[in-house]
Amino acid sequence: QVQLVQSGAEVKKPGASVQVSCTTSGYTFTGFHMHWVRHAPGQGLEWMGRITPNSGATKYAQNFQGRVTMTRDTSIGTVNMALSDLRSDDTAVYYCAREGSYDDLDHWGQGTLVTVS
Amino acid sequence: QSVLTQPPSVSAAPGQKVTISCSGRSSNIGNNFVSWYQHLPGTAPKLVIYDNYKRPSGIPDRFSGSKSGTSATLDITGLQTGDEADYYCGTWDSSLSNGVFGGGTKLTVL
Numbered sequence: 412q413v414q415l416v417q418s419g420a421e422v423k424k425p426g427a428s429v430q431v432s433c434t435t436s437g438y439t440f441t442g443f444h445m446h447w448v449r450h451a452p453g454q455g456l457e458w459m460g461r462i463t464p465n466s467g468a469t470k471y472a473q474n475f476q477g478r479v480t481m482t483r484d485t486s487i488g489t490v491n492m493a494l495s496d497l498r499s500d501d502t503a504v505y506y507c508a509r510e511g512s513y514d515d516l517d518h519w520g521q522g523t524l525v526t527v528s
Numbered sequence: 529q530s531v532l533t534q535p536p537s538v539s540a541a542p543g544q545k546v547t548i549s550c551s552g553r554s555s556n557i558g559n560n561f562v563s564w565y566q567h568l569p570g571t572a573p574k575l576v577i578y579d580n581y582k583r584p585s586g587i588p589d590r591f592s593g594s595k596s597g598t599s600a601t602l603d604i605t606g607l608q609t610g611d612e613a614d615y616y617c618g619t620w621d622s623s624l625s626n627g628v629f630g631g632g633t634k635l636t637v638l
Contacts, residue, residue: 446627448573455530456565456573456616458627472626506572514620514627515563515578522572 413437415507415520422526428495431523433507440488441465444510447481447492450522451503461510462490497527531556532617532630539636544607548633550600550617556628560620562600564593567614567632576615577602607637 418432433445447459460471462481469481480493490507504522511517533551540546552558564577575584577593580600592603600617617630 448627448629450567455614455632456567456618456629458618458629461627470625473624508573511575511578513561513563513579513582515561515575516565516573516618517575517578517584519572519574 413509413518415509415518417505417507417520417523420524420526422528423497425498425527427497427527428493429497429525430491430493431505431507431525433490433492433520435488435490435509438509441485445481445483445490446508446510446516447479448506448508448516449503450506451500454503457503459492459505464490494525497525499527501525502527530631531621531624531626531628532619534615534617534630534633536631537634537636539638540607541638542607542609545603545605546607546635548602548604548615548617548635550602550630552598552600552619552628554598555623556598556619556621557595557600558598559622562593562595562617562619564591564600564602565616565618566611567616573616604635609637611635612637 414436416434441464446461464483483490507520508516509518565573567573580595581593590606614632621628
């Protein structure tokens with residue numbers, strides 16, 4: 412079965428950087444885009460960007476341009492999301508999510524809490 | 529301010545039906561697939577509708593979706609207390625080249 416397993420919770424100081432990893436299994440890693448979505452306290456879901464594991468091509472939301480970097484390692488089926496220059500309002504749960512055949516997000520990681528304080 | 533517009537909250541009694549709306553524009557809902565997600569506190573969002581109206585395996589037929597023009601709707605019939613969650617619509621916006629979500633709708637089963 413498809414599984415997305417994310418790295419553990421992080422606590423960072425303002426101005427620092429964080430990297431969250433998402434390790435996949437149960438499907439062909441290079442066959443599906445991977446997205447990152449975050450959920451800040453009291454807010455809605457926010458799309459951050461996506462990576463195409465086959466090519467490494469990325470597309471980032473304008474809100475995160477210049478601060479976010481998404482990478483992948485095809486040898487181990489992992490995608491990573493790095494966010495720099497952290498601010499208190501970056502405190503959120505960050506999710507990786509696989510894109511299905513109709514632009515939907517059909518499988519999600521368990522989420523990683525990033526606290527900036 | 530979310531690109532897609534949803535009501536902040538809806539409520540209904542157990543066994544009743546509720547409708548959640550999602551309004552957008554031609555660059556997003558009007559020309560792309562709509563999906564719906566159920567988000568329970570402390571858990572990952574779960575896909576309940578994709579391709580505007582299709583249900584993933586394991587999602588009961590109490591959940592249904594539709595789309596007309598630049599709006600989409602999620603209907604939930606036979607409400608159960610376990611349906612209490614935040615529901616989000618999502619799609620691609622061709623003008624922004626972005627994924628976009630609605631602001632979320634909190635469903636309360638009274």
